[in-house]
Amino acid sequence: MKNATWIQRSETVFIGTYNRFPAAMVRGSGCCLWDADGKKYLDFLAGIAVCSLGHCHPQVTEAICRQAGALVHVSNLFHTPPQIELAELLVSNSFADRVFMCNSGAEANEAAIKLARIHSSPERYEIIALAGSFHGRTLATVAATGQPKFHQGFEPLPQGFVHAEFGSPQAIEQLISPHTCAILCEPLQGESGVRPLDTEYLQAIRSICDRHGLLLIFDEVQTGLGRTGSLFAYEQLGVTPDIMTLAKALGNGLPIGAMLTTDRIAASLTVGSHASTFGGNPVAAAAGVEVLKILLSDGFLDAVQEKSRYFVAQLETVAAQYPHLASGVRGAGLLLGLVLTDRGIEEGAAIVQQMFEEGVLINFAGNRVLRFVPPLIVTKEEIDELISKLCTVFDRLT
Numbered sequence: 465m466k467n468a469t470w471i472q473r474s475e476t477v478f479i480g481t482y483n484r485f486p487a488a489m490v491r492g493s494g495c496c497l498w499d500a501d502g503k504k505y506l507d508f509l510a511g512i513a514v515c516s517l518g519h520c521h522p523q524v525t526e527a528i529c530r531q532a533g534a535l536v537h538v539s540n541l542f543h544t545p546p547q548i549e550l551a552e553l554l555v556s557n558s559f560a561d562r563v564f565m566c567n568s569g570a571e572a573n574e575a576a577i578k579l580a581r582i583h584s585s586p587e588r589y590e591i592i593a594l595a596g597s598f599h600g601r602t603l604a605t606v607a608a609t610g611q612p613k614f615h616q617g618f619e620p621l622p623q624g625f626v627h628a629e630f631g632s633p634q635a636i637e638q639l640i641s642p643h644t645c646a647i648l649c650e651p652l653q654g655e656s657g658v659r660p661l662d663t664e665y666l667q668a669i670r671s672i673c674d675r676h677g678l679l680l681i682f683d684e685v686q687t688g689l690g691r692t693g694s695l696f697a698y699e700q701l702g703v704t705p706d707i708m709t710l711a712k713a714l715g716n717g718l719p720i721g722a723m724l725t726t727d728r729i730a731a732s733l734t735v736g737s738h739a740s741t742f743g744g745n746p747v748a749a750a751a752g753v754e755v756l757k758i759l760l761s762d763g764f765l766d767a768v769q770e771k772s773r774y775f776v777a778q779l780e781t782v783a784a785q786y787p788h789l790a791s792g793v794r795g796a797g798l799l800l801g802l803v804l805t806d807r808g809i810e811e812g813a814a815i816v817q818q819m820f821e822e823g824v825l826i827n828f829a830g831n832r833v834l835r836f837v838p839p840l841i842v843t844k845e846e847i848d849e850l851i852s853k854l855c856t857v858f859d860r861l862t
């Protein structure tokens with residue numbers, strides 16, 4: 465069956481929440497995808513920073529198949545080896561001592577919000593998040609998200625979330641009340657346009673938390689697991705959170721999320737206070753174990769940093785070559801954005817569409833930035849190919 469037939473069937477049955485590319489994807493390998501018409505794509509989206517080891521990484525696929533043949537699900541009424549191994553890998557490689565497993569980024573943030581509240585209850589419950597942030601689509605995480613477009617029509621939203629202007633420690637401090645329990649932020653805002661938070665700003669946030677007895681929650685759903693060149697983004701910032709959430713790349717495509725914290729804070733969640741039917745499912749956790757082992761293997765993260773330097777240099781050349789369209793490069797590791805000029809922004813959607821036609825997948829984040837989140841195994845040749853296609857598309861716009 466061809467793309468056209470799949471698309472027509474798809475458009476008949478789904479609620480229209482997605483604006484999808486006109487392709488039905490049927491196969492993936494490494495940084496490549498193939499659609500139902502047999503067209504090949506170079507994938508610089510990686511399922512939105514999910515398939516960090518590339519599509520169908522053999523070691524992950526093998527682990528999934530092995531676990532699917534042994535045990536798929538028993539619920540969290542029992543211990544299961546893959547879940548335990550994954551949790552051990554997460555705590556032995558982070559600040560955290562304890563893990564709660566769930567199925568997605570929003571659920572990991574829900575768990576973090578619930579933990580922050582129960583730890584601080586009854587008088588403190590309010591969370592300060594940042595303007596421009598993205599934390600998920602459940603009602604509480606959408607309330608935490610600092611972008612009004614995600615709120616519209618869903619009011620009344622859960623209470624207890626306020627948003628501080630981006631970049632200003634004073635703005636955060638002004639929002640602190642006797643009810644504040646935590647500050648929630650992404651170390652680098654992904655969805656709103658690959659916007660890094662300065663190290664000094666993050667350090668100021670940490671010190672505000674310490675002075676006021678607030679918990680610092682880092683949403684590393686997108687930045688975590690090697691994406692920025694270290695296992696977790698916080699490691700490069702000299703700032704350690706009290707709670708951290710993970711999801712996207714954790715299962716290299718299988719749905720799994722995690723909320724991590726210290727012994728002291730974790731003690732606030734006791735038997736029956738939180739749960740997830742599928743959370744830490746053995747098959748997804750078995751995939752997660754392989755993901756962690758590969759990310760932690762010798763030289764893997766160094767290679768991510770080296771490819772990042774190469775990619776940044778190439779993107780800077782593009783920005784210099786097309787100053788009317790692009791004004792600069794930002795981001796970290798392999799979470800990079802080419803910032804467009806006002807003229808470039810007008811063409812943003814068209815650039816993404818033309819890249820798709822050229823067989824390269826990217827997206828337009830925060831209505832101002834072309835976002836590149838390739839699998840971390842991307843090669844320099846693949847980066848060169850993307851750059852050359854980008855120039856082809858930009859040439860047409862000049």
Ligand SMILES: *Cc1c(COP(=O)(O)O)cnc(C)c1O
Binds near residue numbers: 567686
């Ligand atoms: C993607 C994302 C989420 C939401 O994750 P889901 O798995 O879609 O629920 C939350 N926070 C950040 C920073 C994200 O990038």
